[in-house]
Amino acid sequence: MILDSLVILIMKNVNIARLYFLYGGLYWKILAKTIVWYLSVSKWRIFKMKLKNKLAGYLEYCKFRKELDEKTLKAYRIDLKQYFNFVSCDEPDKEKIEEYITELHKKYKQKTVKRKIASVKAYYSYLEENELIKESPFRKIKVKFKENLILPRIIPREEIEHLLNHMYGCLQQASETVYKYCLRDVAVIELFFATGARVYEISNIRAENVNLNTGLIQLMGKGAKERYVQIGSTSVLNILRKYYAENRAAIKKSGYFFVNGRGNRYTEQSIRLMLKKYTAQAGIERNITPHMFRHSFATYLIEEGVDISCVQRILGHSSIKTTQIYIHVAARKQAEILRDMHPRNNMKIIGAA
Numbered sequence: 001m002i003l004d005s006l007v008i009l010i011m012k013n014v015n016i017a018r019l020y021f022l023y024g025g026l027y028w029k030i031l032a033k034t035i036v037w038y039l040s041v042s043k044w045r046i047f048k049m050k051l052k053n054k055l056a057g058y059l060e061y062c063k064f065r066k067e068l069d070e071k072t073l074k075a076y077r078i079d080l081k082q083y084f085n086f087v088s089c090d091e092p093d094k095e096k097i098e099e100y101i102t103e104l105h106k107k108y109k110q111k112t113v114k115r116k117i118a119s120v121k122a123y124y125s126y127l128e129e130n131e132l133i134k135e136s137p138f139r140k141i142k143v144k145f146k147e148n149l150i151l152p153r154i155i156p157r158e159e160i161e162h163l164l165n166h167m168y169g170c171l172q173q174a175s176e177t178v179y180k181y182c183l184r185d186v187a188v189i190e191l192f193f194a195t196g197a198r199v200y201e202i203s204n205i206r207a208e209n210v211n212l213n214t215g216l217i218q219l220m221g222k223g224a225k226e227r228y229v230q231i232g233s234t235s236v237l238n239i240l241r242k243y244y245a246e247n248r249a250a251i252k253k254s255g256y257f258f259v260n261g262r263g264n265r266y267t268e269q270s271i272r273l274m275l276k277k278y279t280a281q282a283g284i285e286r287n288i289t290p291h292m293f294r295h296s297f298a299t300y301l302i303e304e305g306v307d308i309s310c311v312q313r314i315l316g317h318s319s320i321k322t323t324q325i326y327i328h329v330a331a332r333k334q335a336e337i338l339r340d341m342h343p344r345n346n347m348k349i350i351g352a353a
Contacts, residue, residue, distance in 0.1 A: 003244050033346040055080055058126055067224055071200075079119035094140050101143060110145055117143055151328055152295035159284055160193060160296065166282035180246040181261065187243040188258060188266070190236045194289060194313050195219070196297030199290035203268045205257040212241050221316040229314060298323065303330040 059077060062068045068076075086100050104113045123137035167186050174182040191202055201219045209218035214229035231237050244251065250263040258266035271290060279288045298311050312323040 054127070054132065055123075058123055061126065068226055069222065072223065075115065076119050076123075079116045080123055082116070083120045092137060094137070097137060097141055101141070111242045114145060145289050152299075152325060153292055154296040154299050155286070155288055155299065159286060159288070160293075161283060163278060163282050163288070164189065167278055170278075170281075180243070183239070183246055184258060184266065185245040185278065187239050188271060189278075189293075190233075190239055191217075191231075191273065192293035193297060194231055194233055194236045197229070197293060199268045199271055202290075203256075203258065203266055203271060207251050207255055207257045210244075210257050211238070212237070212244060219316070225316060225318075227313070227316045295326070298326040299330050302326050 005206045055077070059073055062076060063073055072269075073233060083100065083318055086103065087096050089096075092100075101113075101117065108116070121136070121138050124133070124138055128136050128180060164186075167182075167189060171179070171182045171186055188202060191197065192199075195217065197219055198221070201221060204220060205217065211217070217229050217231065219227050219229060231240070241273045244257075250259045251257060254263055254265060257263040260266050260270060268290075275288060275290060294315070298315060301311050301314075302308060308323055308327065309320060311326070312320050315323060317323045
């Protein structure tokens with residue numbers, strides 16, 4: 001519209017037409033440059049408009065090109081929607097972005113704030129790489145976090161032992177109708193502690209990914225990363241075999257190794273409720289969650305002297321920094337070292353108790 005009006009105005013202007021005859025093609029050169037400039041500016045305006053509407057393409061890129069899992073995609077979708085709803089424009093200035101970051105700090109924990117900012121940064125990087133924007137507005141934003149060390153919660157060894165003893169007691173007393181479900185529950189908890197797997201990894205184990213002869217299990221972790229974990233305990237492997245024998249038909253039909261009473265996948269929420277039920281029955285006051293078995297698994301392996309890089313591979317951590325947190329929790333091993341090997345033990349101090 002603007003360009004059309006410009007051309008009409010020029011053509012109607014007799015004086016400019018006379019200039020054309022006086023100065024030859026100079027006028028048309030100027031006009032051509034004006035048109036190129038206008039189209040260039042318009043192009044960037046079009047690209048910058050409705051960046052929020054390009055989210056679908058970006059999420060599709062993340063799903064099929066980056067092969068991110070559904071939970072990560074859901075988090076990206078929520079984070080980006082929240083960001084654009086707050087800034088209410090496609091080109092927020094530095095002040096608006098700083099305001100958004102401050103708002104995040106008011107509402108969320110540091111870990112969540114980091115993730116939300118990372119989601120938005122990744123989106124702008126994608127737009128920049130695809131030349132949909134000239135520069136990411138986050139290049140001018142510096143975000144620093146005070147690193148708070150939050151130690152993972154673990155389950156005391158005696159409570160794990162007590163819980164398993166209670167569950168095996170329930171198994172022995174179970175009627176014929178509920179026996180196979182008790183077997184399943186025991187197998188799930190044993191597998192938590194045997195592998196350090198996440199609850200969704202256990203819930204989504206496919207039947208073909210469990211080798212009951214060798215004890216090798218294939219797990220699908222974050223970002224669809226595969227890893228293999230070996231069951232080292234004969235007792236755990238035996239309970240898995242018994243469970244499979246009792247539930248063979250339902251397992252084959254669903255394709256999942258752990259199934260519920262309707263023959264469908266044993267969901268994460270069902271597993272959490274199951275653990276809560278047995279914990280209460282056993283008289284354990286601690287609020288035990290499935291992820292605490294993962295923390296306990298890693299901590300006790302490190303306490304027993306297992307190399308941290310080995311623990312990292314078993315847990316499926318992409319960075320060893322994530323695994324190093326368990327060193328701080330391995331208190332029993334530290335206490336043994338200080339008790340048995342501290343040089344103070346060999347000192348003879350007169351008057352000391």
